[in-house]
Amino acid sequence: MGRVALRGIRAHLVRFILSVLAVTLGVAFVAGTFSLRTMMSSTFSGIVDSSMTGDAYVRGSELSAASDVGDTRNLIPASLAPTLADIDGVDLALPEISGAIVLVGSDGTAVTSTQAPSFGTALDPDDPSVTVVAGRLPRSADEIALESETLASSGLAVGDLTQVVLGGEVRDVTVVADVSMGAPMAGATIVFLDVPTATAVFAADGQVPMISVYAAPGVSETSLVDRLAPVLSAGSAEAVSGDYMRDQARTDIESMLGFVQTFMLVFAGISLFVGAFIISNTFSMSVRQRMREFALLRAVGASPSQVFASILIQAAVVGLLGSALGIAAGLGLVSLLRIAFEQMGMDLSGSIPLSAGTVVISLVIGTVVSIVAAALPARRAALTAPVEAMRDDVATTDKSLRVRAIAGTVIVAAGAAALLAALVRPETDGATMLGLGAGGLVVGVLVLAPVIARHTLGVLAAVFVAAVRPLGRLARGNVIRNPRRTANTAGALMIGMALVGAASVLAASATASTRAIVEDGWISDFSVQSATQAVPSGAVADVRGLATVGSVDEASYGSAHVSGPGEATTAAESMIVVSLPPEAFGRTVDIDVTDGSLATLADGELAVQKATAEDLGWQVGDQVTLAAEAGSVTAPVGAIIDTQMISAPIIVSDALLAQVIRPADTTVEMLLVTAAPGAGLGALRADLVEVAAPYVVLSVLDAEDFAAELANQVNQILVILYALLGLSIVIAILGIVNTLALSVIERTREIGLMRAVGLGRLQLAGIVTIESVLTAVFGTVVGVVVGVSVAAVMPTVFADSGLTTLVIPWAQLTAMLALAAVVGVLAALWPALRAARLPVLDAVASD
Amino acid sequence: MTTQSTALLAGDTQTDGRSASEPAGRGSVIASARGLVKTYGSGDTAVQALAGIDVDFVRGELTAIMGPSGSGKSTLMHCMAGLDTVTAGTVVIDGEDVGRMNQRQLTRLRRTRLGFIFQAFNLVPTLTAAENITLPLDIARRPVDRTHFDAIVAAVGLAKRLHHRPNELSGGQQQRVACARALVAKPAVIFADEPTGNLDSKSSAELLGFLRRSVDDLGQTVVMVTHDPRAATYAHRVLFLADGLLVGELTNPTQASVLEVLGSLGANDLAADDESGVAATSVGH
Structure with missing residues (x-):
């Protein structure tokens, strides 16, 4: 049977190429992540060795x-x-x-x-x-x-x-x-x-x-x-x-790199999951086409388990081949990354490492994903009745979608219920419910996709049916003829687009939220901030000396060990403490107080963030101890505040901070400046810019600039996120190419027939393209709906973390739909060409 | 019934072909081939499917092409219909030289002048019977002539099945849909490749009767490849092929006369096999 399996791959190489490619891309990400980590840890380990001698x-x-x-x-x-x-x-x-x-x-x-x-x-x-x-x-x-x-x-x-x-x-x-x-x-x-x-x-x-x-x-x-x-x-x-000491330094570095690795592996996992759809689809179609072959094998005495094994062997070969290529591609990826890092002035050490562990893990992951993805189609092949071999036309009866419909509806309903719960009671277990809801919705929609495919595609196709007769109708027929396949193909894209959709809603909401926070709490005219997060003391003095400046409030921070009422100081938690002059409140910053009063800060009391107070069970009047190198102070909580302007858990007066933390260990994060009476804002800005210039790293921002800067930070993160998600979209596109190409092969005779009755090559290519666009748009629409629904719940759940406003970026979502159409057209290029080149005679000659 | 003319001149195809191509008095020539040669492969493995055929098909006739397996009857039809390229010779359909056409022109030719009925897999499974019938017109973006459509549908007896999909129709019904589709665009010639190959005798009789009526009543021209002598009796004329050559012709055939010719062809076939065996050996040397 092994020989039959291998010959099968050789005979249908093209059919498996895209599956191999899908595994390759996913595994490249995995192998690349591991080698990048090894390279970084050897770089940092080298730093430890050479600097800690x-x-x-x-x-x-x-x-x-x-x-x-x-x-x-x-x-x-x-x-x-x-x-x-x-x-x-x-x-x-x-x-x-x-x-x-x-x-x-x-x-x-x-x-x-x-x-x-x-x-x-x-x-x-x-x-x-x-x-x-x-x-x-x-x-x-x-x-x-x-x-x-x-x-x-x-x-x-x-x-x-x-x-x-x-x-x-x-x-x-x-x-x-x-x-x-x-x-x-x-x-x-x-x-x-x-x-x-x-x-x-x-x-x-x-x-x-x-x-x-x-x-x-x-x-x-x-x-x-x-x-x-x-x-x-x-x-x-x-x-x-x-x-x-060196061991400890390395351990610290390893734990930080471990976090980066986990983050990257999540995306590798998404890519492999998406790739699994392609493999599963390829094997389903291959099994469907080769029913007679399996029936023949069964007729000559092969047991179902032998047929099953022969498919799994093919899957294993695809997986191994893909993984091997993936490891090579991963190393290539890391080489590129290293060049990019070097361009940015970050030299990483030595050759690109490839440990035996990375090779083994990559091979195992790629192979296991392929085998698991092929298991269901293999089972179908194994259950082929020998009598099928005698039949002229192999009838592949599609199982009813009822089970899927019921299961999918239940899971989607459960997911939606969890999301609703997160919306209704965000305080208690919002994040957990959100996670469960997101998972349920994605899985449920994947299960349900074939059921909704028929109707959704019917609606989506209406445009094409009306606009391009008769191509639209033919294309619609093809995509809804096998809803499982269309749904699986679109499923890969759906996952990627759900993530992109959710990310874009989150980004838009985060940008709007920070803007709202800044506009709400920012009442100073300008702030002076440093790219190194620390404003030099000389600059502080220079700013204070300006004639156009009315008031300057220093926002400083330092780290202290904080213990609540009744807690032993040994159980202290290290927290960031921010200091502001008590006069700053109402002058340069506006902070919402939920309990107590900020005026108490002048008397040496503390202001605690609402979320922190809730976590630790602190109330106004509770005695809290702050300790650091300079000393220890125990003071009552004077106010519970709710602000996103300052992200630190505790705010104290500048005088109090000086009692706890040495001036050398405190950092001036920013200066909040208001204009002197009569001084114009333009003049003040010009003065500030002039003072800041020699310090090179300082920038002068008004509320608008500051909001824009924060939005810019969000966008930078988004770009990285999109780049990582891009890979899963690329794999999803491969999936569409794959499905179309295979379905073109499967439909050879039908295509020949249509060509014989006068269908032109361009028209044929048009049909394939419309199918592709429909599949891509279907996946995107469903994905975006799922992603946006999940993301829409987030502002309610994470309001405490500063996500206060829900913004749905319609323009961006529309752009995604347009992108889906482009993706569809691109994915159709090769299959359409292939279909158009099919000789009419091959297609119609029955023998 | 008597056989009007039984030409069986295996030796001299040239004259035989000529004689076969003479009009039988039922209208002008609508499709013809001259010196048609089709070779598959090259060198030692070359197989000559058509060895130089001259043939004319007459407007308003049902012509059957018969011959043993491998005689080249399907190849002849494919070449005539522009589905396959010819190695040498010319094919003219309705006054146009098919051999000189590019893909675009061939597509146009199939759209406007030709109709096809295949042995199996004749219908697009995603379309209803009605949509399948009008498919050639839809593809060509031509309007559907409703009266013509209704007449054809009524003639093939499919009025009640128009909105069914192919998998909801019997084999005979599917072939009748295919016939209706071939007729709806009023093509110059309909090529039918073993149209009854997969049908039981009752369905076959219905289908062939319908094809014959389309010729007699509507003046349609039909060329049908078949290996079934009973099917051939529905034709006005039967052409016999063996080893890529036209070896005989019958007009107004009966089952007996067809069988008789086939019988002698079989004998001839054996002889031809011997010859080709010798030829192959000599090539081998």
């Missing part, structure tokens, strides 16, 4: 909060370093002194790279982790060294004059060295400073997070840690081995 590390011993991205510990005095260096067996002890910096490149703009950090760090002449490639080390405050890649992407050269924004002020500096850290730094902007300068800016109070310790020759890491321990026992510091 210490044999031991001394750090704070009090773990104040643990999180996914690393622990927060107490700081230790930098002055510990000389003491450590004196210990026998210690070669070198270097405190880690680093912080945010903005480097101005040769083009006068800030050197930035997508998502990668920009930091300045003290470079000790003895530091063994770096090598000077050219020039000499910086010796004074007006000299800097740049990491090799940073130097390349900044366009600067050793000896050039430039500027940095450091410690809140703009400084003129000279680039004196090109320094290599021994590995690609994934686009991070790294500026080396001399130790006194870095210390003055980043560790003014003499406190540092960590000290790297290097062992003298012959001293092992563990023995080094043992020698350090006695010195540290008194203070709140501890020593750990270099290997331990």
